[in-house]
Amino acid sequence: MKGLFFVFALLLALSACKKAETDNSAYLAQIGIDSNKIRAYLIANNIPIKKVGDTIGVYYQIINPGDVASLYTQSTLITVGYSAKILGAKDTLSQTNAYHPSFTLGSVIRGWQVGIPLIKKNGRIRLFVPSRYAYGPYDQTTNLKIPGNSCLDFDITLYNVTN
Structure with a gap:
């Protein structure tokens, strides 16, 4: 009986390893797809290519650097105005016109976490975010109509920073 349990446990562990390898392969493949998609979009639209770090894959364009030095932590409260689109789409998914959420x-x-600290209060940035730094492979259908593995294009104005 112990031997049967051991064989079952071993098979279960091996099948879990195979799934993890498959998931990791899909994740790595999506990184390449997203990177190519964002770079092609930036080049086709003559947007200067600036990248956050070497391995993150978030690209940005600072439209206005801002004028008030800001310190950022994970608990920093940011007040923003923004528009969001799926990369290359004409229709805006979400935008703030009359209100500025905090x-x-x-x-x-994660794309905002690494991109917003590049500007100061009263600054404006455009972020091109790969799917892994947005919502990953998961559809966002509750409020937004974002399919899984979507690269996103944000235009963000930073109105206030509070620590």
């Missing part, structure tokens, strides 16, 4: 920096998507 978020803690640690609660927003």
Whole structure:
């Protein structure tokens, strides 16, 4: 009986390893797809290519660097105005016109966490975010109509920074 249990446990462990390898392969393939998609879009639209770090894959264009030095932590409260689109789409998914929501920096998507600290209060930045730094392979259908593995294009104005 112990031998049967051991064989079952071994088979279960091996099948879990195979799934993890498959998931990792899909993740790595998506990194390449996203990178190529964003770079092609930036080149086709004559947007200067600037990248956050060497391995992150978030590209940006600073439209206005801002004028008030800001310190950022995961608990920093940011007040923003923004528009969001799926990269290359004409229709805007979400935008703030009459109101400016506030978020803690640690609660927003990873693309914002690495991009917003590049500007100061009253600054404006455009972020081109790969899917892994947005919503990954998961559809966002509750409020937004974002398919999984979507690269996103944000135009963000930073109105206030509070620590």
